[in-house]
Amino acid sequence: MVKHDVKDMKLAPAGKKEIDWAERDMPVLRLIRKEFAAKKPLKGMKLAACLHVTKETANLMLALKAGGAEVGLCASNPLSTQDSVAASLVVQGVPVFAINGENNKQYYQHIEAALLAKPNVTMDDGADVISTLHGKRRDLLAGIMGGTEETTTGVIRLRSLEEQGKLEFPVVAVNDADTKHFFDNRYGTGQSTMDGVLRATNKLIAGSAVVICGYGWCGRGLAIRAAGMGARVIIIEVDPLKALEAHMDGYQVMPIAKAAPLGDVFITVTGDISVIRKEHFAKMKDGAIVCNSGHFNVELDLEDLAKMCKTKRKAKPFVDEFVLKNGRSIFVLGEGRLVNLAAAEGHPASVMDMSFANQALAAQYIFKNAERLEKKVYRVPEDIDKRISRLKLKAEGVSIDTLTPKQKKYLASWEMGT
Ligand code: NAI
Numbered sequence: 279m280v281k282h283d284v285k286d287m288k289l290a291p292a293g294k295k296e297i298d299w300a301e302r303d304m305p306v307l308r309l310i311r312k313e314f315a316a317k318k319p320l321k322g323m324k325l326a327a328c329l330h331v332t333k334e335t336a337n338l339m340l341a342l343k344a345g346g347a348e349v350g351l352c353a354s355n356p357l358s359t360q361d362s363v364a365a366s367l368v369v370q371g372v373p374v375f376a377i378n379g380e381n382n383k384q385y386y387q388h389i390e391a392a393l394l395a396k397p398n399v400t401m402d403d404g405a406d407v408i409s410t411l412h413g414k415r416r417d418l419l420a421g422i423m424g425g426t427e428e429t430t431t432g433v434i435r436l437r438s439l440e441e442q443g444k445l446e447f448p449v450v451a452v453n454d455a456d457t458k459h460f461f462d463n464r465y466g467t468g469q470s471t472m473d474g475v476l477r478a479t480n481k482l483i484a485g486s487a488v489v490i491c492g493y494g495w496c497g498r499g500l501a502i503r504a505a506g507m508g509a510r511v512i513i514i515e516v517d518p519l520k521a522l523e524a525h526m527d528g529y530q531v532m533p534i535a536k537a538a539p540l541g542d543v544f545i546t547v548t549g550d551i552s553v554i555r556k557e558h559f560a561k562m563k564d565g566a567i568v569c570n571s572g573h574f575n576v577e578l579d580l581e582d583l584a585k586m587c588k589t590k591r592k593a594k595p596f597v598d599e600f601v602l603k604n605g606r607s608i609f610v611l612g613e614g615r616l617v618n619l620a621a622a623e624g625h626p627a628s629v630m631d632m633s634f635a636n637q638a639l640a641a642q643y644i645f646k647n648a649e650r651l652e653k654k655v656y657r658v659p660e661d662i663d664k665r666i667s668r669l670k671l672k673a674e675g676v677s678i679d680t681l682t683p684k685q686k687k688y689l690a691s692w693e694m695g696t
Contacts (some may be wrong), residue, residue, distance in 0.1 A: 282368040283375045283391060284592050285361035293336075293366030300333035303627035305673035306635040306666060307341055310602060314345030314638070321346035323645050326397035328389060328407040329428065330358040330619055331367075331376040339372050348644040349373075349377055349401075352392040354403040354428075356380045357612060360423060360619045367552035386410075393418060400425035404573050405432035408591045412446060419614040424651060426637055430463065430494070431549045431573035436655050442660035448651035450640040452633065455658035459495045466625030468499025470618035471571040472507065478596040478611045478621040481543070481569055484508030489541035489552035491534060491547035493520040496571060500547060501529060514553075538562055545617070546570045547578035556582040562608055569611035571618055578614045594620040631673075635666045 294447045301308065314320065319340060329335045331353050351367065352360045353376035364374045373395070375388035389410050393606050398421055400407045408425055410416055424447050427433055433453050441444040453459055475481070488509040497513070499522070505511050513524035525531045534554065537544075538561040546553045549572050552627050556579060562568075570577045583589060586602050593609060594601040596617075600608045612620030625633075639662045644651070670676065681689070688694055 280371055280373040281394075282364075282365040282373055283377065284368055285377045285390065287368065287655060289362035289366050290365040290369045291362070291482035292308050293333075293360070293362030295337040295669055296333040296360065297340075300627035301337050304337050304634070304671045305630040306631050307337055307638065308633055309669060310594065311341035311344050312640050313643075315340055318346035320645060321640055322345035323399050323641070324395055324397045324403055325399045325641065326392045326395065326407055327401040328354045329390065329401065330354055330404045330624055331364050331374065332358065332360050332619070332624045332630075333363050334625070334627050336363050336367050337589075337627075338634040338637055339367060339470045340370065341634075342641065343370075343372060345638075346643070347641075348395065349531075350375070350395050350397070350511060352376055352407075353380070353385065353390040354406060354564075355616060355619060356382070356385045357615045358624065360623070366449055371627070388442065388553045390415075396421055398423045399645060401428075401637060401641060402426070402432050403428035405435040408432075408439075408449065409435065411489060412444065419446045422447045423626065424450070426450045426452050426640045426644065427655075427658045428633065428637065429453050429573055430459070430496075433655065434549065440653075440655050445653045445655070448654055448656060450644055450656050450657060451660055452636045452640050455636045455640075455663045455666075457632045457660075457663050457670070458636050461629050462625060463495035464499035465507040466499070466545065466629040466633075467496040467571055467618060468501075470625050471496075471500050471547070472503045473623075474571070474596075474617035474619075474621040475545070475567070475569060475611065478569075478594075478617070479609070481567065483543075483593075486510070486542035487512060487540050489514060489534075489537045489544045491544070491546040491553045491577070492550070492572070493517075493524045494547070496547040498527075500511065500545060500569055500571070501527070505529070509543075512541065516550075522695075534558055535561075538690045541566060544568045547572050548571060548577060551576045552579050554588060555579045559571075559583050559602070559608060560591065560604070564606040566606075567609045567611065569601075569617040571616055572581060573616065575614040578610070583608065583610070584600045599647075632666055632670055635669070636662065 375391040515521035
């Protein structure tokens with residue numbers, strides 16, 4: 279059996295069922311897997327992937343393997359691993375190093391374990407492998423052809439490396455593909471974050487005040503879902519354009535200090551640090567629910583909250599109750615980590631179909647073109663993005679019009695006014 283560190287190999291049959299369930303909703307990735315299996319374009323690729331170890335990710339790993347790549351997988355978050363899926367992947371020949379609930383030390387040990395295979399391509403969700411390679415494991419840099427990055431926060435970290443002239447290999451920003459962030463960040467995060475809140479608390483959303491910090495791609499999707507369930511949505515922003523958009527989309531917009539005493543549920547999705555701080559916790563209502571769906575667990579100042587508390591206890595799975603010295607309770611979900619993965623199952627497979635089709639084709643692109651690419655952050659090539667949207671539309675049974683020659687001419691000319 280391949281090398282691994284997973285919770286329990288006996289969970290493998292259950293994991294296989296989960297993977298098969300997701301596969302049903304991933305027609306675009308299925309097609310890519312079929313093409314990969316026939317042509318083996320990834321032969322010679324040694325891939326270290328650091329992604330949420332979910333049933334959808336398993337389908338991506340199997341597609342890459344079908345293409346001839348040797349793949350190894352570790353988790354991109356200590357709480358997001360589906361242990362049964364991890365075990366099933368090991369049975370299917372993918373070395374996996376991930377255990378749900380692993381501590382920080384184990385988390386980084388697992389990244390090191392995935393690097394033992396001396397990869398030549400990396401695949402990140404949050405840039406932890408790339409930052410390890412640019413820090414402690416610079417010895418492996420020479421062997422790396424390139425990498426891909428899944429999420430907004432990871433792309434921000436990579437652009438910062440690039441701007442400082444320190445990026446050591448080309449990376450494709452999968453997040454920036456239209457067929458990724460328009461859908462995954464918006465509809466995927468929107469639905470699955472509400473799912474996480476509901477599974478953890480089973481609170482009635484109708485009539486409650488849901489405060490959403492960040493009105494980017496994820497925040498917009500979340501606001502639509504919360505409003506659709508009958509919440510009074512309050513948006514917190516720092517970007518005037520996004521704030522104006524939220525205002526005209528019909529939501530209340532205000533600073534977090536003003537929203538703190540009003541909210542029943544608070545959700546951060548900014549990719550920023552210390553968004554909800556001690557002065558805000560101090561003003562919250564008794565029973566306020568607080569969680570995060572941004573990539574890192576830095577959006578809520580939970581250490582400060584702990585210091586403000588008389589007691590802390592586990593109220594129920596995924597819910598910690600902090601009783602403040604003022605007697606009020608604040609309930610924090612999923613330890614402040616991505617609530618949609620900690621308390622629910624992450625994004626639905628149908629949306630990950632597009633994100634992971636981008637990942638698979640971006641990995642192929644990097645592998646094929648590494649020599650002519652510079653040490654930069656690249657967008658997913660437009661033809662890949664367009665192809666994925668066409669395939670997904672077809673899979674969804676939606677057909678659209680095409681431009682007539684007359685329309686093409688009109689749209690390409692400046693001479694024809696009327
Ligand atoms: P985005 O860049 O589109 O939106 C972030 C928004 O937060 C921006 O409008 C920004 O102005 C705002 N913001 C920044 N600091 C703020 C503050 N202190 N208070 C209020 N607003 C603030 O980014 P996107 O794509 O929406 O991603 C947000 C985060 O969610 C990132 O960390 C990303 O990696 C993560 N993410 C999580 C997913 C999940 O499964 N939970 C899926 C996709 C992305």
